Each structure stands twice: as C-alpha cells, then as structure tokens.
Amino acid sequence: MVDDSRAAPAAQNLKQNDLKVIAASSLGTMFEWYDFYLYGLLAGYISAQFFSGVNETTGFILALAAFAAGFAIRPLGSIVFGRIGDMVGRKNTFLVTMGLMGLSTFAVGFLPNYETIGIAAPIILVVLRLLQGLAVGGEYGGAATYVAEHAPQGKRGLFTSFIQTTATVGLFTALLLVIGLRALIGEEAFADWGWRIPFLLSIFLLAISLWIRFQLSESPTFQKMKDEGKTSEAPLAEAFGRWSNLKYVLIALFGAVAGQGAIGYTGQFYTLFYLQRIADVDPATSNILLVIALIIATPTFVFFGWLSDKIGRKPIIMAACVLAALTLFPLFKALTHAANPDFADAVREAPVTVLADPDECSIQFDPVGRNTFNKTSCDIAKAYLALNGINYANIHADAGTLAQIQIGETIIIAPDPDAYDAASLAVQIGAFQNEVSGQLIAAGYPSEADPARIDRPLVIAIIVAIMLMVTATYAPLAAMLVELFPARIRYTSMSLPYHIGNGWFGGFLPTVAFAMVAATGNIFYGLWYPVLIATMTAVVGILFLPETFRRNIDE
Numbered sequence: 001m002v003d004d005s006r007a008a009p010a011a012q013n014l015k016q017n018d019l020k021v022i023a024a025s026s027l028g029t030m031f032e033w034y035d036f037y038l039y040g041l042l043a044g045y046i047s048a049q050f051f052s053g054v055n056e057t058t059g060f061i062l063a064l065a066a067f068a069a070g071f072a073i074r075p076l077g078s079i080v081f082g083r084i085g086d087m088v089g090r091k092n093t094f095l096v097t098m099g100l101m102g103l104s105t106f107a108v109g110f111l112p113n114y115e116t117i118g119i120a121a122p123i124i125l126v127v128l129r130l131l132q133g134l135a136v137g138g139e140y141g142g143a144a145t146y147v148a149e150h151a152p153q154g155k156r157g158l159f160t161s162f163i164q165t166t167a168t169v170g171l172f173t174a175l176l177l178v179i180g181l182r183a184l185i186g187e188e189a190f191a192d193w194g195w196r197i198p199f200l201l202s203i204f205l206l207a208i209s210l211w212i213r214f215q216l217s218e219s220p221t222f223q224k225m226k227d228e229g230k231t232s233e234a235p236l237a238e239a240f241g242r243w244s245n246l247k248y249v250l251i252a253l254f255g256a257v258a259g260q261g262a263i264g265y266t267g268q269f270y271t272l273f274y275l276q277r278i279a280d281v282d283p284a285t286s287n288i289l290l291v292i293a294l295i296i297a298t299p300t301f302v303f304f305g306w307l308s309d310k311i312g313r314k315p316i317i318m319a320a321c322v323l324a325a326l327t328l329f330p331l332f333k334a335l336t337h338a339a340n341p342d343f344a345d346a347v348r349e350a351p352v353t354v355l356a357d358p359d360e361c362s363i364q365f366d367p368v369g370r371n372t373f374n375k376t377s378c379d380i381a382k383a384y385l386a387l388n389g390i391n392y393a394n395i396h397a398d399a400g401t402l403a404q405i406q407i408g409e410t411i412i413i414a415p416d417p418d419a420y421d422a423a424s425l426a427v428q429i430g431a432f433q434n435e436v437s438g439q440l441i442a443a444g445y446p447s448e449a450d451p452a453r454i455d456r457p458l459v460i461a462i463i464v465a466i467m468l469m470v471t472a473t474y475a476p477l478a479a480m481l482v483e484l485f486p487a488r489i490r491y492t493s494m495s496l497p498y499h500i501g502n503g504w505f506g507g508f509l510p511t512v513a514f515a516m517v518a519a520t521g522n523i524f525y526g527l528w529y530p531v532l533i534a535t536m537t538a539v540v541g542i543l544f545l546p547e548t549f550r551r552n553i554d555e
Helices: 005-040 043-050 058-072 072-087 090-108 120-150 156-185 187-192 194-214 220-227 235-240 243-278 281-298 299-311 312-340 339-351 375-387 422-442 456-474 477-484 487-506 509-521 525-544
Strands: 352-355 390-398 402-406 412-413
Touching: 005 043, 005 090, 005 120, 005 243, 043 120, 043 187, 043 194, 043 235, 058 487, 072 090, 072 120, 072 235, 072 487, 090 120, 090 194, 120 156, 120 220, 120 412, 120 477, 156 187, 156 194, 156 299, 156 456, 156 477, 187 194, 187 312, 220 281, 220 487, 235 243, 235 390, 235 487, 243 281, 243 312, 243 456, 243 477, 243 487, 243 509, 243 525, 281 339, 299 312, 299 456, 299 477, 312 339, 312 422, 312 456, 312 477, 352 375, 375 402, 375 422, 375 477, 402 422, 412 422, 477 509, 509 525
Parallel strands: 352 390
Antiparallel strands: 352 402, 402 412
16 A cells, blocks of 8 residues: 555645745746836936937837847847856856846936936936846746756746746836825826836845745756756757757747747737827826736737647747738727827828928938937928827928928928027027917817827727737747757747847837837838838748657756
C-alpha cells in the first residue's frame, strides 16, 4: 500500500512554489509596465512640466519621444542582462534589473521641472528613462525564462500568460492611481504636483518585489546546466554569431514580436491618446472607459495562454495579426463615432481642406522645439488645425498662393508673414485663429466631446475588441520564445528580439503615429503604422515561424 502522507505535502509545496515563482516574476513585469503606462498616461502633464519651452503640439510629441527613449535602449539592456542571465543565473539577474528599474522610476517623482532647473530637467528625465529601459531590457526575458523553466510540460503557455496579465494589471494600477488622485486633490493640484505621487508610491511595489525575489531559488533548468558544467561561456557569440540560432532570432522578431508590439501599443496606449487628443474626450472619462475595457479583456490573457497549450502558439498569434491588419481602420472610425459623434458628423458633413503651396508647408513636428510655425501662411494654417486635432485634407496650390482653410463652403485665407512686422503678425494670427475657430463651431465641430453623447458601452466594446487582438498575440508569446531557443543561450536569444520588436516597433508607435497625424492632417493616418507591421508579421510568421508548444525546453 502506498503511503500518501508524504506525497500530499510534496504536491502542496510544489503548488505553493509555483505560485511564488509566478508571483515574483509577474510582480516584476507589473512594475515594469506600471512605470511605462504611468509615464504614457501622464505624458500631457510631463510635457507641461519638462518641455514647457516649446509649442504645445511639439511638447506633447517630445514627451512621447522621452517616453520612447526608454524603449530605444531596451535591446542593449537585453544583451547586457541576457548575457549575465545565461552565464551567472536567472535569479541574481532578476534582482539587479528590478532594483535599477525601480529606483529610476522612483527618482522621476523628485525631478525638478523646466522652470526650476531649465534644460537640465528634460535631460535628466531622458537619462532616467534610459536607465529604466536598460533594466527592463533584462527583465522580461528573465521572467519568461524563469517561469517557463519551472512550468510543467503542457502548461507553459498557461503559466507564462500570467506575466502578460500583470502587464495589464500595471496599466490598471496606474490608471486607478491617476483617476483617484485627480478626484481626491483636484485637477489643478494634480497638474502642479500631484502627478509625482504615483512615481513616489512605486517604492512600495519595488520593496515587495525584491522581498519576494530574495526568497526564490535558481531555475531548475539553469541549476542543472550549472551543476553539469554546460552553461555557455560566450552566449552572445552563440546566440548571434551562428546562423543556426540567429535565423530564429530574426524569425521571432519579424514573424511574431514586431506584430505583437505594434498591436499591443495600439490597444493599450494609442486608444487612450486617440480618445483624448483626437476625439477630445476628457481624461477622466477616457481613463475610466479604458479601465472597464481592461477589466473585461484581461482574463483572456490566461484563456489564450491555456489555449496555446492545446492548439499551439502560432495559429493564435497569426490569426490576431491578420485580424488587426483588417480591422484597425474600421474599429478606430467606429471609435470616433462612439466617443464624439458631433466631431465625426462634422468631419463627414463639413470636411476641412488646406489649399497651399506644398513647398511652403512644414511637417507639424519640431524635434528641437525651435519652430513656431509662423514663417509661412501654410504653417500658420496647419499649426492651428494640428493643435486642435482637426482632420483635414491637403490640396496643392500654385507657388505664391496664400494658404487657405476651407470649412464646408467657407474659405479663410491665412495671413502672409512677409506683409507684417512681428507684433502685427501676432495680431493677424490671433484674428485668423479666432475666425477659424468660429467657423469650425458654426460647422458643428465641438471644442470637446459632449459627455451626454458619448456612447460608453460602444466605446468599451470597441476597446475590448482591440484588446482581444492584443491578448491573443501577447499571451502565447513568452512560452513560444522560451521554446524557440536552447536553454544555454535562451535568456540572451529571446530577450533581443522581444525588446526590439516590443520596444522599438511597439514603443515608438505613439510618437511615430501622432507625428504621422500631425504631418498629414489625417486623424487615421497613424494607423498605417500598426497595420503594416501586423501585415509583415503575419506574412513572415505564416511562412517561417515554427510551432513550438510540444518542445522539450530542458536542453
């Protein structure tokens, strides 16, 4: 007769250990995304605090660019910490990345603004973003590898899906803090100093995460390799210097992660920015709508992770990429109608066009913040429309023609900068803007979305639809990347394509997409970015990405 008295506690301990492993790894990922989501949510406030020396449109894009700076350096972090993780171990690398990441986030809460220390403020901000991004470069690969190497065979998709789930929990936590603080202390106080509080509170999450991670043991797969003397002495050379492995790095990047990154940041970032900057929904309402959508969509991370253990990783990721390429344009057009029907009706019934000499028109984005966009009549016309998020079409005019804005049947001619001195030009520009504003209002363009006319259930449903494509691409990804590469160089191999695909293709999306909108005047033009990336990923992935869900990952 078998004595079960020892078996039951052993099974119980294994379960408790599994939960601890998942919790420790997921908390790190939650912290990572809490910071990035928080910065994204507060981009408008950060723009006002640290980029106050430039015009509002450029300041907002520069704030997003500083946000993206953390993503720019993530591949370097993946190389540095991936190498350490494959040579020294998963656990110790965890601790270093968590500490660096957490302290960089905490420091933003203390950083003096532009008015206090001038140009040093945005420079230090960017440095902190770079340090944070460097640490994040080693975080996800370690979390995914650590959890997958602890997971039972046939449950890696389920176990690692919790990492992705907590990424959304990070956004959820950031949103709740922002919403709660704004309601508690008021908008004026929040804009002045309250925005710092969520960064400062991150120190508690850091302490909890480090405490849990100190209690963990090393990954069994890595410990076995170390005991047998099979760890890699040159993981970078093995991962990227040999075509047999490098080809899978490239396939993972272009055939899986790039599409996931673009779709993910469209659903979790661009939708919020779009609601606030284009549809003119007030920040509190747009945040609440996004929170509700996230609550509904977040459990599907676990569902798609579980499903990938049954039918494979590839079909789920590829299906989501194809759906995104086909549906993002109609979904965002529907989102415009649902969130601000007056604006959508005005765009349809009284379209705005700009008739101008293209040689006189600048792209409405100034990366150095020195262009006031008042040197030509075209710039004067487009700057006002870009600032107010007005959709417009461009019509080429003959050289020497003053720019004209046509709203429905009404034509307004922009002032000629060459005909006035600086003081008179400022008066003329003010009069021009007032006239354009009056005509936009007369044509039905609202100054902001009418809260009574926002179709909240439909807005939530649309965001959930977009989020389902996010969860479908993201949930199976960690397990797939772990399974794709051999254990001795797994941390290094999977981290680089993940952070190029997610950090560059995804992280730069808000900045690039809004710059595309500002450059063209078409409020939907920025969507070409995720649509083209999703299409590329679907093609490369369908043709070259192998299925991995039945692989043995201990070798």
